[in-house]
Amino acid sequence: MNRPRPTGTRVRVILLTQAIGPLDYRLPDWMDAGPGSVVVVPLGPRKLIGVIWDEGFFADEPIDETRLRNIIELVDVPPIAPGLRRLVDWVADYYLANHAAVLRMVLSSSAALSSGGTITEYRPSGAEPARLTPQRAAALDALVDAQGLVRELAEQAGVSEAVIRGLVKAGALEPVSVAVDSPFTNPDPAHHQPELNAAQEAAAEAMRASVRAGQFEPIVLDGVTGSGKTETYFEAVAEALKYGKQVLVLLPEIALTQPFLQRFETRFGVEPATWHSGMRQAQRRRVWRGVAEGRVQVVAGARSALFLPFAKPGLIIVDEAHEISFKQEDGVRYHARDVAVMRGKFEGFPVVLASATPAIESRHMVSIGRYTGLAIPSRFGAAQLPTVAAIDLTQDAPERGHWIAPTLLRALEDRLERGEQSLLFLNRRGYAPLTLCRSCGHRFQCPNCTAWMVEHRLVRRLACHHCGHVMPPPDACPECSTEDALVPCGPGVERICEEVKRLLPDARTIVATSDTLWSPEKAAEFVAMVEEKAIDIIIGTQLVTKGYHFPDLTLVGVIDADLGLEGGDLRAAERTFQQIAQVAGRAGRAEKPGEVFIQTRNPSHPVIAALVNGDRDGFYDAETAQRQRAGAPPFGRYAAIIVSSEDEGEAIQAARAIGGSAPKTDGMYVYGPAPAPLAMLRGRHRQRLLVHAQRSVELQAILREWLGSLNFPRGVRIGVDVDPYSFM
Ligand code: ADP
Numbered sequence: 155m156n157r158p159r160p161t162g163t164r165v166r167v168i169l170l171t172q173a174i175g176p177l178d179y180r181l182p183d184w185m186d187a188g189p190g191s192v193v194v195v196p197l198g199p200r201k202l203i204g205v206i207w208d209e210g211f212f213a214d215e216p217i218d219e220t221r222l223r224n225i226i227e228l229v230d231v232p233p234i235a236p237g238l239r240r241l242v243d244w245v246a247d248y249y250l251a252n253h254a255a256v257l258r259m260v261l262s263s264s265a266a267l268s269s270g271g272t273i274t275e276y277r278p279s280g281a282e283p284a285r286l287t288p289q290r291a292a293a294l295d296a297l298v299d300a301q302g303l304v305r306e307l308a309e310q311a312g313v314s315e316a317v318i319r320g321l322v323k324a325g326a327l328e329p330v331s332v333a334v335d336s337p338f339t340n341p342d343p344a345h346h347q348p349e350l351n352a353a354q355e356a357a358a359e360a361m362r363a364s365v366r367a368g369q370f371e372p373i374v375l376d377g378v379t380g381s382g383k384t385e386t387y388f389e390a391v392a393e394a395l396k397y398g399k400q401v402l403v404l405l406p407e408i409a410l411t412q413p414f415l416q417r418f419e420t421r422f423g424v425e426p427a428t429w430h431s432g433m434r435q436a437q438r439r440r441v442w443r444g445v446a447e448g449r450v451q452v453v454a455g456a457r458s459a460l461f462l463p464f465a466k467p468g469l470i471i472v473d474e475a476h477e478i479s480f481k482q483e484d485g486v487r488y489h490a491r492d493v494a495v496m497r498g499k500f501e502g503f504p505v506v507l508a509s510a511t512p513a514i515e516s517r518h519m520v521s522i523g524r525y526t527g528l529a530i531p532s533r534f535g536a537a538q539l540p541t542v543a544a545i546d547l548t549q550d551a552p553e554r555g556h557w558i559a560p561t562l563l564r565a566l567e568d569r570l571e572r573g574e575q576s577l578l579f580l581n582r583r584g585y586a587p588l589t590l591c592r593s594c595g596h597r598f599q600c601p602n603c604t605a606w607m608v609e610h611r612l613v614r615r616l617a618c619h620h621c622g623h624v625m626p627p628p629d630a631c632p633e634c635s636t637e638d639a640l641v642p643c644g645p646g647v648e649r650i651c652e653e654v655k656r657l658l659p660d661a662r663t664i665v666a667t668s669d670t671l672w673s674p675e676k677a678a679e680f681v682a683m684v685e686e687k688a689i690d691i692i693i694g695t696q697l698v699t700k701g702y703h704f705p706d707l708t709l710v711g712v713i714d715a716d717l718g719l720e721g722g723d724l725r726a727a728e729r730t731f732q733q734i735a736q737v738a739g740r741a742g743r744a745e746k747p748g749e750v751f752i753q754t755r756n757p758s759h760p761v762i763a764a765l766v767n768g769d770r771d772g773f774y775d776a777e778t779a780q781r782q783r784a785g786a787p788p789f790g791r792y793a794a795i796i797v798s799s800e801d802e803g804e805a806i807q808a809a810r811a812i813g814g815s816a817p818k819t820d821g822m823y824v825y826g827p828a829p830a831p832l833a834m835l836r837g838r839h840r841q842r843l844l845v846h847a848q849r850s851v852e853l854q855a856i857l858r859e860w861l862g863s864l865n866f867p868r869g870v871r872i873g874v875d876v877d878p879y880s881f882m
C-alpha cells in the first residue's frame with residue numbers, strides 16, 4: 155500500500171537553541187497552529203522546543219520540500235501574540251542579539267510548557283536518615299523551611315543533586331504534590347482609594363485617561379522624593395483593572411519588592427504576582443501561565459518580567475526608571491526601560507516611567523514632545539524637602555583614619571538624643587576596597603580579573619566583586635611572608651559601621667547592602683527593624699537610596715560624594731546627582747524636617763553645588779547642553795564592541811582585525827581597540843572598541859555587516875553593547 159503523501163504548509167520555526175538558526179518544518183494540516191504557536195520539532199534524533207514565526211522572516215535558502223519534516227506536537231499554551239513577536243524581532247535587531255536568546259526570555263519557564271496540573275517538590279520530613287554524613291546534616295540544616303525541586307534544593311543547600319536524591323531515598327525529604335495552577339485572587343481597584351492632593355490628582359487623571367484610551371503613550375512621571383508617585387500611579391493601575399487589562403510594574407531591585415508588595419496590598423487588598431530570578435519552577439509556571447491565560451492581573455517584577463506573555467496588556471510602570479540596574483549587562487544586553495516603551499508601542503498601551511530624578515534621555519524625550527511629562531512638584535502632606543549642606547573635608551576633616559567629619563558626627567549625636575534615625579550612604583560594599591602589605595607593598599588582586607580583592611570582615615574573607623572569587627583573609631603576606639603587616643585601605647560600609655560603633659557606642663546600627671539584604675525576606679526584616687525603631691543608624695550602599703519610606707529618619711550623611719565623580723564616564727555626573735538626590739530624599743519624609751550632609755573635597759563641583767542649592771533644573775540643563783556639545787546620548791549614539799579570549803594575543807589580534815576593517819561612514823567614528831579598563835574578567839583578556847555615531851547613521855545595519863564579514867578563532871567572543879552604560 156502506498157503511504158499517503160504528507161500534506162501541510164511550510165512554516166519557519168525559531169528554536170530555543172542559540173546555536174541553530176531558524177529552520178523550516180511542515181505544519182500538518184490537522185494541527186491547529188500558526189505564527190506564535192509553541193511547538194515541538196524534530197532535529198536529528200532530538201525533539202526541541204520552538205516557536206512558529208512570521209512569514210517572510212529570514213530570507214535564506216529554504217530546504218527542499220522532500221526533506222521537510224513534520225512538526226511533532228503543538229504545546230498547550232496560548233500562542234505568542236503578534237505584538238510580543240514584534241518586540242522579540244525589535245530586541246534582536248536593535249541590540250544585535252540572537253533571536254533564540256531573546257525568545258528564551260519569553261519562554262522563560264520550562265515548567266510552564268509541560269502539561270499536567272501538579273508538580274512534585276520535596277521538603278524535610280522530620281525523619282533522620284539512617285546514615286547522617288556531615289554533608290547530609292549540613293544540607294538538612296540549610297533546608298529547614300525549604301521546599302522545591304531536587305535541583306532547587308541542591309542549589310539552596312550548596313550540595314550536589316545526588317546528596318538531595320540520597321536524602322529523598324533515606325526518607326529525610328518527603329515528596330509533596332503541588333498544584334501548579336492554583337488560582338489568583340484579583341486585586342480590587344476600589345479596596346482602599348486614598349484621597350489625592352491636586353497635583354497628584356491631575357497626574358493620576360492624565361494616566362487614567364491614557365489607560366482608557368488604550369493607545370501607546372510614553373509618560374514620564376516626574377515627582378520629587380516623597381511626592382507620592384506610587385499612590386498616584388496606583389490610580390492608573392486601578393483604571394487598567396477596571397477595564398480588565400493587565401499591568402506590569404517593573405522594580406529595579408529585588409530588595410524593593412517587599413515594601414512594594416505591602417503598599418500594593420494596602421491599596422488593592424491582595425499582593426500582586428511577582429516575577430524574579432529567585433523563584434522556584436513551580437512558582438514560575440503558575441505565574442507564567444496565569445499571565446498568558448489572562449488570569450494574573452498585576453505582576454511586579456524584575457526586568458525579566460518584561461518578556462512575560464501578557465494576554466491583555468494595558469499598562470507598564472517602570473518604577474525608579476532612572477536606575478541603571480534596568481540595563482542588563484550579560485546575555486542579551488538590553489535596557490528594560492527602553493524595551494518597555496517599545497512593548498507599549500507594539501501592543502498599544504501607555505508606559506509610565508516614574509522617577510524623582512529622570513534620566514537625561516527621558517527628560518529630553520519630554521522636551522521634544524515625544525513623551526508626555528507629568529509632574530508632582532512637592533512632597534505629600536506636611537513633609538518638606540530636606541535642607542542640604544556640603545561638608546568640605548579639606549576644612550572640616552575627620553580624625554586620622556576616620557571618615558566621619560565632626561559636623562556630621564554632631565548631627566548623628568543629635569539624632570540619637572532625639573530618638574530619630576540616620577542613614578549614612580557609601581556606595582562600597584565590604585570593609586575595605588583594597589588590602590596592602592605594609593612591608594613590601596603587595597596588593598591583593600583577583601587572579602581572574604583586573605580588580606582588587608575586597609575585604610568582607612563580617613564573613614571573614616576577601617572577595618572579587620566581578621567574578622565572585624573568594625579567599626580567607628591571610629595572616630601573612632604571600633609575597634614577603636611578613637606577618638601582621640596587612641592593612642586595609644579605604645572604607646567600605648562595614649568599616650564606617652565600625653567607626654560609628656567606636657564613636658557612638660550606644661547607637662544600634664545595621665549594614666544594608668546586597669550582601670545583607672539579598673532576598674525579599676531579608677529586605678522585609680530590615681524594613682521591619684527600622685520601622686519598629688530597633689535601629690538608630692543605617693549604613694548602606696545604593697540599595698537604600700530609593701523606595702524606602704521611614705518617617706523617623708531625619709538625617710542623611712553622604713560619606714564620600716566624590717567617589718562617583720571619579721573615573722568620569724559619560725554619565726558620572728548624572729549618576730552622582732541622581733544617587734545623592736535619591737538618598738537625600740530618604741530624609742524628613744514625614745512631619746519631622748530632614749537634614750542632609752554631603753562630605754566632599756570639592757564643594758564647588760557643579761553636581762554638589764546643584765544638590766546644595768536644590769537647583770535640579772539648572773543641573774539638568776547644563777548637563778544636557780554638555781551632552782549636546784559632545785554629541786553624546788541622547789543626541790548621538792554609542793555602541794561598544796567587546797572582544798575577549800583566554801589568550802591575550804588572540805584577543806588583541808581579533809580586536810585589531812575589527813578595528814582595521816571599520817567601514818568609513820560619514821558621522822561615525824571608531825575608537826580603539828584598546829585594553830578594556832577591566833582588562834581581564836573571569837580569566838578572559840578583554841579589548842574594547844567604541845563606536846560613536848550621529849543619530850542619522852544606521853548603526854545596527856553597519857555593525858551587522860561589518861562584524862558579520864569577519865571570521866574569528868573559536869576561543870574569541872565578540873560582544874556588542876548598543877547604548878552602553880558600562881565603559882569597563
Ligand atoms: P515617592 O515614591 O514619590 O517618593 P511615596 O509614594 O513613597 O513617594 O509617598 C510618600 C508617603 O506619602 C508614603 O507614605 C505614602 O503612603 C504617602 N502618601 C502619598 N500620597 C498620599 C495620599 N494621597 N494619601 C495618603 N498618603 C499618601
Ligand code: ZN
Nearest residue numbers: 600603618621
Ligand atoms: Zn575576579
